[in-house]
Every structure is written in structure tokens, then in C-alpha cells.
Amino acid sequence: MIKFELRCADGHGFEGWFRDGATYGAQVAGHEVACPVCGSTDVSKALMAPRIAKGGPSPEEVRAAKAMVVEKLQEMRREIEANAEYVGPSFAEEARKIHYGETETKAIYGEASDTEAEALRDEGIEFARIPWLPPTN
Numbered sequence: 001m002i003k004f005e006l007r008c009a010d011g012h013g014f015e016g017w018f019r020d021g022a023t024y025g026a027q028v029a030g031h032e033v034a035c036p037v038c039g040s041t042d043v044s045k046a047l048m049a050p051r052i053a054k055g056g057p058s059p060e061e062v063r064a065a066k067a068m069v070v071e072k073l074q075e076m077r078r079e080i081e082a083n084a085e086y087v088g089p090s091f092a093e094e095a096r097k098i099h100y101g102e103t104e105t106k107a108i109y110g111e112a113s114d115t116e117a118e119a120l121r122d123e124g125i126e127f128a129r130i131p132w133l134p135p136t137n
């Protein structure tokens with residue numbers, strides 16, 4: 001069973017117990033849930049007071065958002081691995097060679113220190129830094 005804080009079209013607040021979220025949706029859509037004050041079946045879930053007071057996302061929402069970021073980064077990693085050549089710690093050197101036409105243009109990826117990354121940026125070499133996650137995390 002799940003409890004929802006409900007509110008009718010007239011703004012009367014009341015509680016309703018449902019087997020699950022889907023049952024709630026079906027019963028409200030079928031006008032089976034009526035306001036105990038005015039009998040209106042035009043009801044919807046009321047916003048939870050603690051959520052409004054806190055003003056931020058709930059821990060569940062934060063977890064979901066983090067999971068999505070991790071998934072996106074892993075997706076990006078797979079794409080990079082499939083389309084670019086791994087040059088390891090000599091990324092800065094290789095990026096420079098490509099930039100100055102000393103080698104053929106190709107997509108590369110690898111590691112660079114903060115100092116190296118800064119130097120590349122100063123030279124106007126285009127690259128992106130992404131957090132590198134292990135394939136399974």
C-alpha cells in the first residue's frame with residue numbers, strides 16, 4: 001500500500017491509500033477517488049510539504065541524476081574507444097603533432113597532466129577533458 005497526499009480542484013487536502021502508483025492513476029482517471037469534503041473526483045497528488053520546504057531535489061532524484069551522468073560518461077568512453085586511437089600518456093605530444101601537421105589528422109585519446117592540458121590550451125589546440133570512468137562502476 002502507498003499513501004498519497006491528494007488535493008481536489010477546490011483545494012481540499014486529504015489522504016488516499018492505494019495498492020501502488022498505477023492503481024492510483026487508474027482510480028483517479030476513472031473518477032473513483034472523491035474528495036471527502038465536496039465529493040469532487042477532480043483530484044490530483046498534492047505536492048509534499050517537505051519537498052517544498054527543502055527546495056532541492058530528493059535523494060532519489062540526486063541518485064538518479066548521478067546514475068545518468070555515469071551512464072553518459074561510460075557511453076562516451078565506449079564511443080571514444082571505438083573511434084579514436086589510444087596514445088596513453090603521450091597525449092599532449094601527439095595532439096601537438098596533429099595540430100602542427102607533423103602527423104596525419106586522427107582522433108586520439110590518452111592521458112595528460114594539468115600542466116600539459118594547460119599548455120595545449122595556450123597553444124590553441126582543441127581537446128576535451130572528460131572524467132574517465134572504469135567500464136563498470
Ligand SMILES: [Zn+2]
Pocket residue numbers: 008009010011012035036037038039040
Ligand atoms: Zn474538495
